[in-house]
Amino acid sequence: MNRTDELFFEIIETYQRHARAVKNAKYQKTREMAELVLDTDITAMWFLTQKTQGTRCRLM
Known part of the structure; x- marks a missing residue:
């Protein structure tokens, strides 16, 4: 796995944590x-896939 792939998976994990924060937010402003x-x-995920041609092709 190259560094671009690693970054992409790190962003996905971060996205999942943030999605849980949205789901569990108690107050409207926090949400x-x-x-x-x-x-x-x-x-960030979109730009990462656009910058590297090989990664974009593998994701589609």
Whole structure:
């Protein structure tokens, strides 16, 4: 596994933790902040797959 793959899997694990935070958020403001972080995670995953052609092909 190369470093790009490792980063991608780390981002997925982080995304899953943040998704649990959204699900378990007690207050609306906390939920909104966690959702913003999730959006950042999704953007990071998208950029990671766009920067490396081989990774993008394997994910599709």
